Amino acid sequence: MKTIISTEDLRIFLWVARLxxxxxxAEQLQLPxxxxxxxxxxxxxxxxxxxxxxxxxxxxxxxxxxxxxxRCERLLDDLDDIGAxxxxxxxxxxRIRADMPLGLATGLVLPRLPEFLQRHPALQIDIFSTDRRxxxxxxxxxxxxxxxxxxxxSLVSRPLLMLELLNVASPAYIAQHGLPATLDxxxxxxxxxYQPNPASQPASFEYVDAAxxxxxxxxxxxxxxxxxxxxxxxxxxxxxxxAQIPAARARADIAAGLLVQVLPQHPPLPMATRILFPHRxxxxxxxxxxxxxxxxxxxxxx
Numbered sequence: 001m002k003t004i005i006s007t008e009d010l011r012i013f014l015w016v017a018r019l020x021x022x023x024x025x026a027e028q029l030q031l032p033x034x035x036x037x038x039x040x041x042x043x044x045x046x047x048x049x050x051x052x053x054x055x056x057x058x059x060x061x062x063x064x065x066x067x068x069x070x071r072c073e074r075l076l077d078d079l080d081d082i083g084a085x086x087x088x089x090x091x092x093x094x095r096i097r098a099d100m101p102l103g104l105a106t107g108l109v110l111p112r113l114p115e116f117l118q119r120h121p122a123l124q125i126d127i128f129s130t131d132r133r134x135x136x137x138x139x140x141x142x143x144x145x146x147x148x149x150x151x152x153x154s155l156v157s158r159p160l161l162m163l164e165l166l167n168v169a170s171p172a173y174i175a176q177h178g179l180p181a182t183l184d185x186x187x188x189x190x191x192x193x194y195q196p197n198p199a200s201q202p203a204s205f206e207y208v209d210a211a212x213x214x215x216x217x218x219x220x221x222x223x224x225x226x227x228x229x230x231x232x233x234x235x236x237x238x239x240x241x242x243a244q245i246p247a248a249r250a251r252a253d254i255a256a257g258l259l260v261q262v263l264p265q266h267p268p269l270p271m272a273t274r275i276l277f278p279h280r281x282x283x284x285x286x287x288x289x290x291x292x293x294x295x296x297x298x299x300x301x302x
Contacts, residue, residue, distance in 0.1 A: 010072045012039040018140045092286045093122040100145035102129040103229035131196035131228045142287045147273045156277040162270040164247040167262040172239035190241035193222035207266040
């Protein structure tokens with residue numbers, strides 16, 4: 001007798017294995033916890049193998065579970081792509097989980113997302129907004145958008161934009177502390193400290209060394225630390241210190257008199273932004289389409 005395995009049970013197993021939690025998987029899938037437990041039990045009975053070890057504190061994947069996880073990730077992605085090929089009009093279906101900086105999500109992606117969903121009405125998009133590093137596999141993301149260096153080289157990286165940055169401060173800050181004329185003035189000033197990840201670098205002002213063309217980091221005092229781009233921008237507007245923000249946003253605020261450019265002769269290096277994917281054999285068609293769209297609208301706004 002052939003063993004029939006439900007693709008829905010495989011999807012549930014994928015989420016439980018990634019999140020190491022029945023409860024968190026139930027929350028993400030919006031299913032009762034009993035449905036999650038029953039799906040795993042059915043899968044284990046039909047395969048005749050223990051896939052997950054449950055304790056009161058955590059769920060740990062077994063060796064057999066790891067083998068299934070590797071295979072079912074590829075299988076489910078391939079099934080999604082095959083299903084899309086035979087939908088009328090090649091309509092993409094399924095769910096996309098993406099994480100991106102809050103400023104990018106609110107300033108660019110979400111305002112224009114209706115355009116993408118109009119083209120692909122059968123898709124569901126989950127957008128999370130953080131600036132911290134996330135674990136794509138463990139947290140179940142199909143893609144993330146990040147600025148700066150790629151820390152995990154196992155991820156698939158697609159270049160997106162080079163962001164020009166400007167040094168800025170608010171008029172209120174300049175009125176209180178003065179306008180720095182040279183780098184030698186900075187020890188008497190304050191910086192808005194941006195730390196999206198724990199154990200990041202100390203608060204410092206970044207500028208390009210003219211001789212080498214590389215970044216130099218000048219330590220500075222700070223009173224306020226923030227962990228996302230929207231709070232960073234708000235802190236600069238509030239007069240809490242000098243900040244280094246994307247030029248597209250900064251120039252509009254400078255023109256409106258909300259910010260003042262500081263030390264224009266010492267800008268930081270442009271910051272690379274990338275779309276990152278989990279290390280997989282194939283990137284699902286729906287995820288590729290969403291990444292292509294993000295690249296298109298980012299180019300429109302560059």
